[in-house]
């Protein structure tokens with residue numbers, strides 16, 4: 355079958371209004387329209403071509419990124435794009451670049467930690483890109499005194515950095531503070547005296563994150579003017595006297611709360627992209643199972659394929675909605691901080707750290723699972739999946755290693771529990787801990803599989819599991835005389851308790867989303883199916899937790915799995931429409947397997963011939979290496 359829409363028959367099966375779902379996915383009609391317009395603008399501009407990335411050398415790749423970044427900036431100015439539109443443009447250009455750190459970390463660090471005066475001086479320069487900044491926190495070795503190593507944009511492009519370093523005055527160490535440091539000349543880009551700076555080398559995968567100049571930085575007697583220390587949280591006077599404002603020291607790390615929140619939103623984008631590719635290809639691909647000479651089975655109809663694919667589809671939607679909520683939480687905490695209310699900062703930190711950890715880990719694993727779901731063709735670069743995995747997987751490490759972040763959540767949970775004794779009522783995402791006595795002894799009321807569809811039943815099971823795991827950790831911790839020793843000894847259990855808490859947040863935010871008014875025929879119903887798939891898939895995967903804490907019985911675990919199978923059957927006819935609702939262009943997907951029309955095989959065949967190796971029939975190197983070898987063998991054979 356040539357041309358046409360090879361997935362048309364699948365699209366006809368949809369039981370809901372896809373256009374309405376597109377708006378739910380985008381967040382609002384306005385957000386949908388902006389996203390739709392900008393994605394088409396990028397897709398139709400040959401300057402943003404990206405299919406050649408895996409073939410380019412590092413130098414060519416990097417220069418190409420610089421060209422694209424400059425061109426994108428030119429278009430942003432020419433078209434007078436708003437910040438929202440510009441950030442969508444960056445998203446659809448789909449290439450990590452120094453600009454991400456400039457806009458995503460350097461500017462927010464100055465906004466969050468600089469005084470009014472400092473903001474007035476530095477922000478206009480940064481907004482007009484008259485200086486380019488990065489965020490230099492991580493060290494090559496341990497401590498805050500060796501060499502900076504990893505900051506994106508640092509290696510080759512940034513003119514400035516926010517550098518985190520220890521502040522020592524009069525021999526007294528005041529801990530880590532942020533400083534704006536000029537690194538390179540604004541005239542000829544050479545490093546300023548005393549500064550050694552360069553790229554740290556090639557990273558995982560071809561193309562992928564190698565478009566970024568992650569860098570190394572060393573200082574040798576570099577003087578930083580006093581007014582370039584970011585002084586919102588603490589100050590040094592002309593006389594060298596150190597003082598602190600009436601704000602928590604933790605604000606020094608505020609940029610991370612912001613970025614982790616954006617990383618959660620980004621997880622739903624990366625996962626939905628992989629799921630879109632794997633779902634479309636699973637509907638196109640037929641393999642075995644032919645009856646009476648009829649067509650073979652579409653692999654999407656195999657229950658095993660569904661049980662691997664549909665939880666990922668549901669996770670993409672779940673991460674979307676929790677990301678939306680986290681954005682709200684971040685906006686709320688920011689407004690409170692401006693009004694000197696710091697009470698919700700620990701919760702915002704725990705939520706952003708924990709959800710960053712959970713969503714990036716599930717997304718990285720999910721992209722790899724999607725590659726496997728596409729069989730051998732998933733391993734081709736033209737499937738789009740190898741590069742997507744390579745570019746995405748460092749999200750499990752940057753902005754805080756995922757395990758380290760879960761330990762931060764665990765500390766927050768243990769602290770919350772310990773404060774119950776003093777009568778402090780937990781609020782927000784830990785409000786359920788206020789019901790700890792009930793949650794420690796409640797019994798799940800599921801008698802038949804459909805009982806698992808009740809939101810209250812699901813919520814109680816997840817709350818009870820999380821509360822019981824945290825309480826068990828707290829009890830075990832109390833047996834240690836040295837709390838830090840206990841924390842280290844029990845860190846494995848603490849991480850599991852943190853995961854249970856974060857999964858509860860995601861499930862409960864999905865359920866809350868469904869309580870809103872959601873217009874469009876069948877849209878809410880499909881989201882209900884996905885929400886239940888997400889929750890019951892987690893319950894099935896972690897049934898050890900639910901059973902060992904006595905939250906559910908083995909029979910109830912069995913019934914949850916039975917219900918899950920029924921939900922997969924309900925999702926099946928809607929699968930293609932549910933990924934169409936992401937509204938991704940073929941340019942953004944960058945995948946032959948995931949192309950909208952499903953015309954996979956001719957495109958794969960054509961693409962193979964475009965590989966540079968096929969430029970000539972006889973490859974370079976044949977005459978030099980293979981021909982002499984063949985001749986040698988022939989001679990030996992004749993002897």
Ligand SMILES: CCCCCCCC/C=C\CCCCCCCCC/C=C/C(=O)SCCNC(=O)CCNC(=O)[C@H](O)C(C)(C)COP(=O)(O)OP(=O)(O)OC[C@H]1O[C@@H](n2cnc3c(N)ncnc32)[C@H](O)[C@@H]1OP(=O)(O)O
Pocket residue numbers: 430436437440441444453454455457458459489491492506604605607608610611613616699700703751752753754755758762765
């Ligand atoms: C015209 C417009 C054009 C627009 C164009 C748009 C362009 C695109 C825009 C945006 C895109 C954005 C994309 C961004 C790209 C991201 C790319 C990734 C780049 C990667 C960057 C990095 O990796 S930066 C380095 C990050 N490093 C880490 O995360 C290290 C992890 N470790 C920690 O977080 C540690 O906690 C820390 C080192 C911060 C401190 O350690 P320690 O001193 O040991 O203290 P600790 O015990 O952990 O904590 C003490 C105390 O503080 C609390 N706390 C810790 N962190 C925070 C926090 N972040 N916020 C609030 N509070 C925090 C902690 O709970 C403890 O509290 P108490 O227990 O004492 O109460």
Ligand SMILES: Cc1cc2nc3c(=O)[nH]c(=O)nc-3n(C[C@H](O)[C@H](O)[C@H](O)COP(=O)(O)OP(=O)(O)OC[C@H]3O[C@@H](n4cnc5c(N)ncnc54)[C@H](O)[C@@H]3O)c2cc1C
Pocket residue numbers: 455489490491492503504505506563568748751752753754755756757758761
């Ligand atoms: C692509 C990429 C881009 C980056 N961009 C930037 C940037 O722009 N700016 C910047 O400053 N940094 C950047 N980083 C650095 C990044 O933030 C760090 O790599 C990250 O925070 C992890 O720290 P680490 O590398 O020191 O790992 P380590 O802390 O050395 O972790 C190694 C292992 O030890 C374990 N571990 C560490 N501490 C503990 C603990 N307390 N308890 C239990 N286990 C522990 C971890 O779980 C992990 O398994 C980037 C990194 C990457 C990969």
